Amino acid sequence: MGIRWMLIFLILSSPPAAAKTFEKVRTLPVKGTVAVRSEPEESVPGAGEVWSDSVHYAAQSVDYRFDKNTILFLGDAKIRYGKMTLTAEKITLRIKDDMILAEGIPDSAGKPVGTPVFKEGTEEIRGFRMTYNIKTKKGTVVSGKTAFEKGFYRGECIRQMGKDVLFVSRGTYTTCDRDHPHYHFYSRRMKVLVNDKVIAKPLIFYVADVPVFYLPFAILPIKKGRHSGILTPRYGSSRYDGRFIRNVGYYLASSDYWDTTVKTSFFEKTGWLLESDFRYALRYRFRGSVTGSYKDEWRSGERVKRRWNLRLSHSQTLDPTLRFRGSAHFASDKTYMKDTSLHPIDRMNRTMRSDLFWNKRWPKSGNSLSASISHSKFLDTSESTLYLPRIGFRRARKAIFSPDKLSEKADRWYHALYYSFQTNALHTQRKRKNSFTGTLEDKNSTDLKGDLKLSTSQKTRWFNLSPSLGWSERWQRAEDGEYIRTDALNTSVGLNTKLYGLFVPRIGSLKAIRHVVEPRAAFRMQHRRITRGGTYSFGGERDPVKPQRFLNLSLNNLIQIKTQKGKKERKLTLATLNTSTSYDFERETRPFSDLRTSLSIKPVRRFDVRFSAVHSLYDRDDTFDPLRPDLKNVSLTSSLRFSGGGRGKKSETSGLRSFSDPFLHRDADSEERSTIPGLEPPEDDERTSTSGPWQFQLSHYYGLYKTTTSSRKTSWIKGSLRFNPTAHWRVSYVFNYDIEDKEMTAHDVSIYRDLHCWEAQFQWTPSGYREGYYFLLNIKELPDIKIEKKRGRGAFSFR
Structure with missing residues (x-):
């Protein structure tokens, strides 16, 4: 239950560890200070010394009774000592027996008014009557109540029996703020060990005034922050496992730097599962984990097999420039995670990966060196890939001529000349399935590559010029054992500019329109030479040099508008239109690539249109015809959104929780829910919507894909309607309708009801692969206490 119980009744914090008595005061004004004589304990250094402290008080009248040795404060009485403040209509100090008594007095109707309120710091407790013995540090609160961390606590009688021990009779806890709460926990007797635990005998859960759950006794942790403790079990049933109990175990947090969890689950039909998770971390230095599980699987009373899973991970920063990380994953069989894990990602993942990575940087020079080993196994085919090793060195881009700060300006053209270098070495071992025999075969290859690049960017008044020159060399040992060397000389030059057009129509609130045109052209040329065979490619056979030349062309358009209403000015992008193509100088047929066009229009905030198309600049006879391009595919998406009723407040009712503490556990049940059809949260969760009482969204998609022999159309409408009746x-x-097939492919209904301190939700998917329903009723602040029903399988969880 994770109940934060009764840290609550930590209400009568004791004064300094010493007995207190008041010095004799003959007359007292209605407001002032009383001197206090403190007698330290013998264990305190300097014992036997006497010093004075002060108790500040205020009241409408003060009566000092010498015969009874008491001081009586009447009418809005207030006593302040250190951080403690006590207010009541009547406060009595009995000096002889070191007792403080605070209580209210009845009004003309006999109802008590001015009942005592005790405060220390941010903590506050109220009661009908309070007593406290300064010497013994014991106190009593009659009909006490307080609020702490969104919870409300009450006790018919609370007795403080020492600095850190409280006894509570007939105590209750709830997060409902009503005077008559919708639910509460009740215990006839409780012992509270402050900042440790609450022992309750018995513990009864009430809905309204109806008891629905009973435990003969309960031990509830109330420690703040991370702490060791028994995990909260979860009960339920499933078609595959039958009835089950999960999460039976213990969480151990013996240190700020490590923790471990050991838990087990028992299944009626399939045996039992043991899980363990060990984690460690030292901020800015290292962190890691060891996670494993063991499944003893039974069927019809007989053991079927034993299965297991193990994961290791570690990452460490050895110094600010040197990092290391590694991970490994092992499993007994291909389907273990799919059969046992509650996490959707684990269930769907069909690749097991392990890797080691090391990286060193030299910030001043810009150099970096990395080395890694990685292994991947594809569970469905048993194929695998091993990179052993992968080594890379990189020299970051650096200026060839650095400006002399004393004699040169920093804007000379040659100061923009840069060079960079990188090299990579890779050895690969593959196991691939032979398509004819079906057996796995080993394939090994080695690859060494180096790149050197010179580049610059020069700005003129009208253009930006970006030339570059690069040399790359690649040495390969192919899977068939042949040596291949590839040399390549790469040159390129880019040219671009921006043209601006400004129009000032001054029509209504429209004040200005700006059109930005950005033409780009880039010429790229590569001379590549391939040598095959020989000794490490020396003395082998050279292929002829095959130059490659390309010209990339693009034209980008941007239309922006500025509007003004009163003194409020607004700027927005109305539309973008981009086109691009390229020309291959070496191709004899169809040297121009396809013409790609994209258009985006958003005239108003609630409506937008996105269009894209691909055209061929040639007809079917390969004749260049740019005026009549041939359409290959096109897509059009339009969206319309409306909302009304003003802006609503973000709801605080969602039971979702997020934690930043890396040691806090993830709720496995919350991930289990994500596998239930229809439970996936919408993009805009209606429970936390801020757009008002209603929302309507409608989008349409149309796509046409053409080949030389056929064409295919896709068209659908997707819509959503969300509203708050009250x-x-x-x-x-939410629905999705396929226009081409004329069928509803998906539609979901969700209903949420705020029940003050409770909440209920119902989600229904009438058809499709997610067909099913899910009902949940839970306490907002204690979401683990719930009733749920899903896909016809009921489960009652009390956690």
């Missing part, structure tokens, strides 16, 4: 009801409907 302040406590939220309803949403």
